[in-house]
Amino acid sequence: MNSRSCAIEVEQLVREFRKGPRAVDGIDLAVSPGEIYGFLGPNGAGKSTTVLTLTTLLPPTSGRASVGGYDIVRDGAHVRASIGAALQEAALDAILTGREHLTLQATLQGMPKAERARRAQELLERVGLTEAADRRVGGYSGGMKRRLDLALALVHRPRILFLDEPTTGLDLQSRSALWEEVARLAHDEGMTVFLTTQYLEEADALADRVGIIDHGKIVAEGTPTQLKEEIGSPTVEVVPADPTLGETLVEQLTRFGTLARNGGGAVTVQLPGGESQLAEIVRALDQAHLKVASLQLHQTSLDDVFLAKTGRKLEGAGEDEDER
Amino acid sequence: MSVSAAASNGVPALVQPSLVDQVGAVARRSVTRTFRQRGLLVFPLVFPLLLFAINGSALGAARKINGFPDVSYRDFALAIPFIQGALFVAVSAGTDLARDIESGFFNRLALTPLRGSALLAGQLGGAVVVACVQSLVYLAVGIASGVGIASGFGGALVLLALSILIAFGFAGLGALLALRFGSGEAVQGFFPLLFVTIFLSSSNLPRNLIKADWFREVATYNPVSYLIEGVRSLIITGWDGEALALGFGFALLLCVITLSLAGASMKNRLVRT
Amino acid sequence: MTRRFYSVARGVAWRSVHNTFANPAIILPSIIFPLFFLAAFAGGLSSISDVPNFDYKPGYTAFQFAFVLLQSSAFGGVFTGFAVARDFDSGFARRLLLCAPQRSGIIAGYAAGALVRWFVTGAIVTVAALLAGMSVEGDGVELVGLFGLGVLVNIVAALWACGVAMFLRTEQAGALIQMPVFIVLFLAPVFVPLRLLSGWIHAVARYNPATVALEAARGLIAGSPVKLALAFALLLGGAAIMSLWARRGLASAERAG
Secondary structure: OOOOOEEEEEEEEEEEOOOOOEEEEEEEEEOOOEEEEEEOOOOOHHHHHHHHHHHOOOOEEEEEEEEOOOEEHHHHHHEEEEEEEOOOOOOOOOOEEEEHHHHHHHHHHOOHHHHHHHHHHHHHHOOOOOOOOOEEEOOOOOOHHHHHHHHHHOOOOOOEEEEEOOOOOOOOHHHHHHHHHHHHHHHHHHHHHHHHHEHHHHHHOOOOOEEEOOOOOEEEEOHHHHHHHHHOEEEEEEEEEEEEHHHHHHHHHOOOOOOEEEOOOOEEEEEOOHHHHHHHHHHHHHOOOOOOEEEEEEEOOHHHHHHHHHHOOOOOOOOOOOOO | OOOOOOOOOOOOOOEEHHHHHHHHHHHHHHHHHHHHHHHHHHHHHHHHHHHHHHHHHHHHHHHHHOOOEEEEEHHHHOOHHHHHHHHHHHHHHHHHHHHHHHOHHHHHHHHHOOOOOOHHHHHHHHHHHHHHHHHHHHHHHHHOOOOOOOOOOHHHHHHHHHHHHHHHHHHHHHHHHHHHHOOHHHHHHHHHHHHHHHHOOOOOOOOHHHOHHHHHHHHHHHHHHHHHOOOOOOOHHHOHHHHHHHHHHHHHHHHHHHHHHHHHHHHHHHHOO | OOOOHHHHHHHHHHHHHHHHHHHHHHHHHHHHHHHHHHHHHHHHHHHHOOOOOOOOOOOOOHHHHHHHHHHHHEEEEHHHHHHHHHHHHHHHHHHHHHHOOOHHHHHHHHHHHHHHHHHHHHHHHHHHHHHHOOOOOHHHEEEEEEHHHHHHHHHHHHHHHHHHHHHHHOOHHHHHHHHHHHHHHHHOOOOOHHHHHHOOOHHHHHHEEEEHHHHHHHHHHHHOOHHHHHHHHHHHHHHHHHHHHHHHHHHHHHOOO
């Protein structure tokens, strides 16, 4: 991908904190215009630091990056004019109303006076906050705050949107609503979205491509399907009803695929033929009179990708991220 | 609003809102926030007036000290609420800014074309509006309680101007603390120290009547003494050129120092490439 | 008082004392403010002793010391209320309510913590006043009586503060805890004796219970006790009333869950 066709291009980006670790340790990535790029990693991986750097709020220690065709160090003002950002904290003023937030943002973005109120109303309608528009934000629910946050990021019609863990702490309904809006922005309006998340299903559901980051480095990158296929096929995990029959169970199951794990009372085997082999397995176990306590099919997930690349599961990994 | 030269390849030109627009927007927000949090407005009004009422009466006997000016103690004490009010403005302005930093709202502002100087001016502008209201209330209550303004109506206007200038300088201090430490708790932690400077001054007695040598020395070197004496001269003396010159002089110096330092801290805090 | 009451009280008191002394941001203001008031009032207003009919024999430093000692005692209790309010805001108070077998021990624990804090503050303020040249004409018994007054003021203020904090269960209660104590203290003869006050403040101070405690304290320092029985009676009565108030606050907190 050359820089002309990239909305975001990052080359060996490093961000090191004084007396601290390298939060971002030489990452390379490129995001095409109109793409939703999911940046997935545990707490402390370097996701938010990357976002703060790309949005010009943190200068990089070394490396280069361009956003919207502008260098993040030399052309910071142009970068900021091209992007909208909803950062990790919703960062709203509890005393102001939703409408006042939007009007303030519009004023600070240099929008002509005549257009501010109109744009505020348009965005309130878009994110479904018209009824709450003139209520103080302190009384908004978490979902409402996130929607307002998104609206504020869109006030000046940016071409590129940065969303830093936008659905953390939201209920399922609010999360789905936000996903829908993000997908619409990208697919209908051609907006480029750089989305950080620690939720696998969010990256799976939304992202056209995913970059997995751990300890400041990108450990894997590709479409969700590509990444999962790279790791391998689904696995089946079986726990025998009689623990002494473990070896017999291994014998039976390894007829269908390679042994992945044998321990903790469970036998796990990788299935090259996928879930279609499940019926055969059940028949074979039945014919061998092997009773099972449980049988579970595991589709490969991005968590498995993370596990394969780092030796750790994504969920539960990572300390608290110290961003600044 | 100004528009920079458009980049090539049809890239949108950079829009720079006017400084007036930016300052106005920030100041409007600052004032709105204050007037919507009644507690923030009521306490700085009530507390200094409460102290004025209590001390004005409790120290009434002080006027029997040989050499005390020939006015009631209440007249003498009215200058103090203006300085205490300025302190509250400082803490309030600082806490507001610190809260923006802590909550991440500062980052939101940093992502707009907002200039650091506009952000500072807007925050302080809001503080000045509050200081105006406070000063008017203190003056009105003072006059209603029987205090005479020796310098007349013109002097009352000069008094308001001086007290607002003092509040502006203190608000700069509040902003400096907020930008330097980025924490509302740190700003509030300085409040007692600032309060101490009012007591260690000529707030309760004229400097020449302070018996304890060390206290008189401290009060003499304490700039707050001259701020108080400047305000007080308009109430009990009339037009005292020296006191006014010192009062306005120190107030301006306070403004210059705090605003310069706050401006420098803003540059460091508003880190953007 | 049962063993469970004492064990709860001891546990809460230990935590209160530990948190206070382990955190300079908490202990330092409660030491510095009284010292500062002593310096500002005794130093800055010492000319008041030249006012005709000001005849307090030990001098103005001792005159102000009495006020500062009782004020530090009262505010020691107030600061404990802040800590209680913080515990409710953070959720720790709920933990206490859940595990304490005898919940009234919680109040006693907070009050005991306040007292320990004040012993340290009071000692430092006393030493500072003595170093500043304060003259004390009371004997040992009278000085014990002086500190006894301080103990009771601290208990009354701590129970008041605990009650408010438990009723409101938020740090925002700070102003409501503090202001009444502040007003009661400053509507007493802080700067001059009662007979040198005039106007409305004289009328208010005459009936202010804090005036009785303050005059009793000054009398003890001067070696001429005045209104001692009344002062102790008022403070003991105040402690009884405030313990009921605090208990009501605790009940309110229990009901809220």
